[in-house]
Amino acid sequence: MDFLLTGLMQLADPWLAGVMVFGAILGVVVGAIPGAGAAVTISILLPSTFGMDPLSGMTLLLGVYCGSAYGSAIPAVLLNTPGSPVAVLTALEAKPFADRGEARRAMSLAYSSSFVGGVLAVLALMLLTKPLALIAKNFGSAEFAMLAISALVLVVVGHTGRRLEAMAALAFGLFLATVGIETAFSTQRYTFGQTWLLQGIPLVPLVIGLFAMSEALVQLTGPGGRSKEVPLAGRFFDGFLEVLKYPRTLFGSSFVGIIIGIMPGVGEFLAQQVNYVWARKLSPEGHLFGKGSPEGIIVSEATNNAVPPAALIPMLALGIPGEELTAMMLAVFLVHNVIPGPDLFINRPEFVAGLYWTLLVMNFVIIIFLMFATKWIAKAALVDKRFLGVTILTLSLIGTYASNYNFSDVGIAMFFGLLGYILRSHLWPLTPLLLGLVMGPIVEGRLRQALGGANGDLGIFVARPISAIIVGALSLLIILSVRDSLKNRKSRAAWQINES
């Protein structure tokens, strides 16, 4: 109880409360702008958070993360364009609502299911993280190495239809992580005598280049223009109570979203697909799915919002980021020398408790804000894509140059901006690249520790029970997904088109 009260006291700090509200509102707004979104905003904000205390920095980024999950429903309903890729199902289900003049009903269904999913996931975060960290205290390097590798395997397996591309992106990220001075013998790897590469590939310019600059380039070189708006018709509060008519779908989607969110490397997409399939099968109104089903919106939004807080569970308890946004947030931890993992609860309990409460209160702030501000935020969704490109590119300079005042950082950002642009236009996933870069040193360090303790005997990974279980599960998963990929080989033309 003292632990939780400590966190509540942190929230009484007006600065922290202000940062939380600002982050949440910013998240909702950027989530509502197709092409902006959490990844772009967090990558640009990342250097600014290094000057803040870790709790404020994390709160700002989490506000953007959670807020954007809510905000992405706005263009999905009003423009029939998902604000972020995870709102694709919402866009699909909301179109018939908008066509019937019930856009507000669809919106309130989305908001209320987002709220339930988000709050339940924060409660899960509060209840599960510490016990998981206590269990992890008994883990050795072999277990941590296998857990980290499982995140890498899952991120590849999760990209159904593009697994080879995901594997290449992950391997490239892992390679980039090895550039610079390695720790065992202090020798240089792939620096080619360039002093600016001695410290390795810096995370911030890479993230800004890959996620923000590439997005700006896509918008600037694209056709541009404004989307066509759907009138905000119907009664706003209709959907708020309507979600309670579908408790199985609402709570089931949230529960599955939490479970899949905890699994590193999987993310919202798979969670949504799993939920959508079972909800359609179990629902007496399953025939309505894809044709404007309230349950379809509930599944999509409850899952979307359950994943972000749940993704924090493995990061806080084990130090393993589950997806791109938590991987970016790991940088905030590292800059402030806050080491996520089992010892975090002993060393920085006030930080963890503060994080819990800000996340919980954030959901209330967002839902109240949306009740009153949807009409105005909907205008932001109509911004011209070319202007969005100009804004993002201008902001990218602040992020890259001003974080380190180093020209080579800007060069790195430009290189990854171009690479991201090319990869995006070929529908190659970017997340595995970032996860490879962030997880590379963790995996290498843990593997070296584990093998060092066993004098190089690879049997260490199957000699310890938990590690052996992970090895077995991963082997099975790899065999099954290779078999699945071979069995369901599509023609190149089919998988090149965005299947979402």
Place this chain on the structure above:
Amino acid sequence: MVVEESEANRLESLLLNLIFAAVSAVLLGLLFVATKQGSANAGWWTRPALAPGVALALLLLANFLSLLRAVSDLRSAPATAEEWVDARAKIAGWLRPFEFLAYFAAYLWAIHVIGYVAATLAFVLWLLFRVGLRTSVWLLVGVALVAALVLIFRMGLGVWMPAPPLYDIFPDGVREILIRWF
């Protein structure tokens, strides 16, 4: 539903796969040139070349398999004349972002010469003009964007920017203000 991703061309993808496979093969080929041996007495798991070697082997494998898939697909269904025309246009399109990256580099250079505010204003207004947003309303929006950036990042978050030679022409008091806030 509006999906904003473009459809890739098979020939364009083949070229990209070729480039990626070649780059990964070159990087793997450089493994023992770009890494040192380490101590001969230490275990195999401590070798500096191990981690990049494994990562690059995986990269080469994935790119090689992608390339094989692309080639086999094109052999089973050869590219049409339209696909060739489309591929040429799409490959030429790879150069389009270079134009904007060149503006970005010029923007960075300009910051060192005329200062953050003037360089940002010029960059934003030029980009808006370049992409076709040329009305007076967009001009005002551009100015407002720059004002917001200065307010948030320079004045609010105190982000430092280098003092340009241009500020030297102003009296000391004004110069101090310009360096601090603009």
